[in-house]
Amino acid sequence: MLKIDNLRAGYGGTDVLHGISLDVPQGRVVSLIGSNGAGKTTTMRAISGMVKPRAGSVRLNGVDVAGLDAYRVARLGLAHSPEGRRVFPTLTVADNLLLGAFPRLTGSRPRGDVQGDLARAMELFPRLMERRLQLAGTLSGGEQQMLAMARAVMLDPDVVLLDEPSMGLAPVLVDEVFRIIRRLRERGTTMLLVEQFAAAALEVSDYAYVLENGRIAVHGPAEQLKHDPAVRAAYLGGV
Ligand code: ATP
Numbered sequence: 001m002l003k004i005d006n007l008r009a010g011y012g013g014t015d016v017l018h019g020i021s022l023d024v025p026q027g028r029v030v031s032l033i034g035s036n037g038a039g040k041t042t043t044m045r046a047i048s049g050m051v052k053p054r055a056g057s058v059r060l061n062g063v064d065v066a067g068l069d070a071y072r073v074a075r076l077g078l079a080h081s082p083e084g085r086r087v088f089p090t091l092t093v094a095d096n097l098l099l100g101a102f103p104r105l106t107g108s109r110p111r112g113d114v115q116g117d118l119a120r121a122m123e124l125f126p127r128l129m130e131r132r133l134q135l136a137g138t139l140s141g142g143e144q145q146m147l148a149m150a151r152a153v154m155l156d157p158d159v160v161l162l163d164e165p166s167m168g169l170a171p172v173l174v175d176e177v178f179r180i181i182r183r184l185r186e187r188g189t190t191m192l193l194v195e196q197f198a199a200a201a202l203e204v205s206d207y208a209y210v211l212e213n214g215r216i217a218v219h220g221p222a223e224q225l226k227h228d229p230a231v232r233a234a235y236l237g238g239v
Pocket of ligand 1: 011016035037038039041042
């Protein structure tokens with residue numbers, strides 16, 4: 001589904017990713033774990049076209065999308081829910097969600113049932129349902145984060161990239177984010193997940209990669225990494 005091979009990327013004169021390879025098979029949840037500055041967000045951006053890769057390939061359903069503009073990658077079926085709260089503040093919650101479906105209306109993929117997907121997104125994110133006519137800019141930070149996640153789902157994508165969906169959220173909302181990730185997984189959504197809560201991320205993942213200084217240091221089934229002493233010591237609080 002998503003296959004990355006020897007991906008290199010950076011900013012200005014600095015290389016951040018030094019040739020990383022990873023696979024996100026259909027219907028699987030794969031986590032990318034690493035300390036601050038390891039290059040997790042840069043990996044997500046290089047996949048979705050927000051940063052131009054310097055080398056390597058990013059295959060989405062067999063098509064190399066490396067170097068394509070982000071809107072083209074979205075049209076080909078990849079949704080990126082970026083770090084931070086990127087919503088359209090002067091539009092309502094419902095209109096933000098409908099905009100998430102916009103690439104479906106302009107791409108070559110089947111447009112599907114946008115209204116049905118809107119209803120399903122509302123059901124998955126009850127907080128958004130209650131606030132569907134509220135302007136997105138007046139939502140709490142946590143609610144805006146959920147809206148960004150729900151908007152990615154509205155693309156009806158083949159693959160969703162979720163970058164730190166729980167960042168800055170109160171514990172009750174963190175639990176809700178992981179509940180939603182589990183629901184999406186049950187629906188068969190293919191996801192690449194970056195999460196500060198590595199232990200919780202491994203719980204909802206099938207497979208994981210550990211990124212250190214722009215290189216994949218370790219990878220394996222999530223169940224196996226949970227018990228790996230080095231991974232536990234470095235990323236799971238050593239417990
Ligand atoms: P965190 O967990 O702290 O979000 P990360 O693993 O997601 O970290 P990145 O955000 O990918 O790491 O950053 C990797 C490196 O790239 C860091 O050294 C960072 O300072 C640098 N970097 C990130 N964005 C930019 C940018 N727009 N311009 C220049 N350097 C950047």
